[in-house]
Amino acid sequence: MTGPSKKTERETFAAYCCDEATIDLLKAAAPSRGWSENMVFSGGIAGAVRALGAMPCPEFLIVDLSDSEDPRADVQALAEVCEEGTVVLTIGALNDVGLYRDLLHAGVHDYLVKPLAVDVIKAAMHSAEEAMNAVEEVEEEGPASEGKTIFFIGVRGGMGTSTLAANTAWLSANGGESTALLDLDFHFSSSAIQFDLEPGRGLLDALDNPNRVDGLFLDRAVVKPSEKLSILCTEAAIGVVPRPAEGALEHLVDTMANTYRNVVVDMPRHMVPEQPEVLNTATDIVLITDLSLSSARDCIRLKAYLKTCAPAASVHVVLNKLGAVPAEVEEKDFANSIETEINARVPFDAKAMLLAVQQGTVIADHTKSGKVTAGMKAVNSLFTSGSENADGQKPSWVNKLLQRKAS
Known part of the structure; x- marks a missing residue:
C-alpha cells in the first residue's frame, strides 16, 4: 500500500x-x-x-x-x-x-x-x-504552568509529610489544574481518609500488572474528592508485602504524568533506598523536616543520595509543624549545616487540623486563611511559577524527545 x-x-x-x-x-x-x-x-x-x-x-x-x-x-x-x-x-x-x-x-x-x-x-x-x-x-x-511530578519525603517519621502532600495536591487542583495524589504507603495510607474517602485496589493492580496501566485504567482506579483531584492509594493487609514488578512504579508515575497536569507523590522514606529508580521521574523533590539535630543529619544524607538517583530534580527543603516542639537548632544554623536555604515554613495549628478532620477535608480547604494555610500555599507556589515554555504550554512528546537528543 x-x-x-x-x-x-x-x-x-x-x-x-x-x-x-x-x-x-x-x-x-x-x-x-x-x-x-x-x-x-x-x-x-x-x-x-x-x-x-x-x-x-x-x-x-x-x-x-x-x-x-x-x-x-x-x-x-x-x-x-x-x-x-x-x-x-x-x-x-x-x-x-x-x-x-x-x-x-x-x-x-x-x-x-x-x-x-x-x-x-x-x-x-x-x-x-x-x-x-x-x-x-x-x-x-492558553498559557498554563508546566506539569510537575513532585515527591514529598519526610526526613524522619512524624513530620506531617502526608498532610502536606494532600494539601498541596488540593491547592493545585483548586487552582484549576488536573492533579493526582499518589500515596506509596501501601499499608497505612492516609491520603483518601483525609478527604473522608475509601481507597480502592487500583494501586496494587497497577504494581502487579504494569502493562495494564493507561489513562483508562487510572480513571477506574482513582477516587476523586473533586473534579480536578484524583487519589491513587491502597490499604494492603498487614503482613502482606507488595512487591512491585520491575519498572512498575516508574511506569505508573510516568503514565500519571501523561494523564494529569501535576502528580504529587507521598513517598515513605524507607522506600528511597528500595526504589531509587522511581525518583528519576521527579521534576521536584520536597524534603519535609523539623529543626532537630537528627533531621539536619538526615537532610544532608538524603540530599547527597538524591544527587545520584535524581540529578535532574529540583530539591526543596520545607520546615513543617513549626512550634509543635521546641527547636533543637536555630533555623539559620540548620540551613548552614545542610548548605541549603529553607524554601518554605508551615506552622503547627492543632485547632485547624482538628476542624479539618471533623469536616472530612484538608486544612487548606476548611481554613481558607490563617498562618498554616499561608504556609501551605507557599509550598504550592514553589511549583507554580518559572517553569513554562515560551508559549506557556506543557511540552509535547516531540519536544520531550528533541530535548533528550539535545542533552
Missing part, C-alpha cells in the same frame, strides 16, 4: 503496520472511533517517517516497531517529522519493560505488545482520543 497524499490540514488518524494481521485488526477497530480504515498503511515506523516527511502529521499516529532494529532511535527519527501535540501509540513484538519505560519517558502515549486483540486496540484508541482532547483543552485555555 502507499501512504496518504499530502494535505493542507491534519488527518485525525493514521497507522503504519508491519504485517497484514495488524493491518486487518486496525481496519476493524478504526471505524469504532469514526476514523477511516483507509488511513491504515503498511511500512511500519520506517514507512511512517518517510510518509510524514512530506505531509502534515495526523493528530493520532499508530506506528509498528516490529521490524525496527533500534526502536529508540527510530522513534527519535519519527519525532523529527511530527508536529507538536501529536499523540503516538506504538506497537511491537518485543515484551521488554526497559523499552516500554524508555518509550513512555520519551513521551509516547503507550506501547502495546503483540498479539493484539480488537478490544485492546479499541481501548487504546479511546485513551488516545481523550489525550487529543486534553491537548485541545490546553490550547484553548
Whole structure:
C-alpha cells in the first residue's frame, strides 16, 4: 500500500503496520472511533517517517516497531517529522519493560505488545482520543504552568509529610489544574481518609500488572474528592508485602504524568533506598523536616543520595509543624549545616487540623486563611511559577524527545 497524499490540514488518524494481521485488526477497530480504515498503511515506523516527511502529521499516529532494529532511535527519527501535540501509540513484538519505560519517558502515549486483540486496540484508541482532547483543552485555555511530578519525603517519621502532600495536591487542583495524589504507603495510607474517602485496589493492580496501566485504567482506579483531584492509594493487609514488578512504579508515575497536569507523590522514606529508580521521574523533590539535630543529619544524607538517583530534580527543603516542639537548632544554623536555604515554613495549628478532620477535608480547604494555610500555599507556589515554555504550554512528546537528543 502507499501512504496518504499530502494535505493542507491534519488527518485525525493514521497507522503504519508491519504485517497484514495488524493491518486487518486496525481496519476493524478504526471505524469504532469514526476514523477511516483507509488511513491504515503498511511500512511500519520506517514507512511512517518517510510518509510524514512530506505531509502534515495526523493528530493520532499508530506506528509498528516490529521490524525496527533500534526502536529508540527510530522513534527519535519519527519525532523529527511530527508536529507538536501529536499523540503516538506504538506497537511491537518485543515484551521488554526497559523499552516500554524508555518509550513512555520519551513521551509516547503507550506501547502495546503483540498479539493484539480488537478490544485492546479499541481501548487504546479511546485513551488516545481523550489525550487529543486534553491537548485541545490546553490550547484553548492558553498559557498554563508546566506539569510537575513532585515527591514529598519526610526526613524522619512524624513530620506531617502526608498532610502536606494532600494539601498541596488540593491547592493545585483548586487552582484549576488536573492533579493526582499518589500515596506509596501501601499499608497505612492516609491520603483518601483525609478527604473522608475509601481507597480502592487500583494501586496494587497497577504494581502487579504494569502493562495494564493507561489513562483508562487510572480513571477506574482513582477516587476523586473533586473534579480536578484524583487519589491513587491502597490499604494492603498487614503482613502482606507488595512487591512491585520491575519498572512498575516508574511506569505508573510516568503514565500519571501523561494523564494529569501535576502528580504529587507521598513517598515513605524507607522506600528511597528500595526504589531509587522511581525518583528519576521527579521534576521536584520536597524534603519535609523539623529543626532537630537528627533531621539536619538526615537532610544532608538524603540530599547527597538524591544527587545520584535524581540529578535532574529540583530539591526543596520545607520546615513543617513549626512550634509543635521546641527547636533543637536555630533555623539559620540548620540551613548552614545542610548548605541549603529553607524554601518554605508551615506552622503547627492543632485547632485547624482538628476542624479539618471533623469536616472530612484538608486544612487548606476548611481554613481558607490563617498562618498554616499561608504556609501551605507557599509550598504550592514553589511549583507554580518559572517553569513554562515560551508559549506557556506543557511540552509535547516531540519536544520531550528533541530535548533528550539535545542533552
